[in-house]
Amino acid sequence: MPDREKRETGYTLLELLFVVSIISLLIALLVPQLLAQRSRIIEIQAQKKLRTIGSVMAAYALSQEEATTRTSRTSRTPGSSPGT
DSSP, X not given: OHHHHHHTTSOOHHHHHHXXXXXXXXXXXXXXXXXXXXXXXXXXXHHHHHHHHHHHHHHHHXXXXXXXXXXXXXXXXXXXXXTO
């Protein structure tokens, strides 16, 4: 019986292979999900950037419209009609 006491102090090769195979299986199931989430995050970030660019362009267009409206009002001579 002394052999049995020595054997129980460590793990067998079969137990270690079983643990490694379970970890490998979990990683194989997890990696595709992580990649899908990563691509979704990149897509959301791109949408936010496009929305920001659109807002900036709209604000710029509005400011330019106001600037041209102000210039056209001040360039007219008093007494002249807007059509002339």
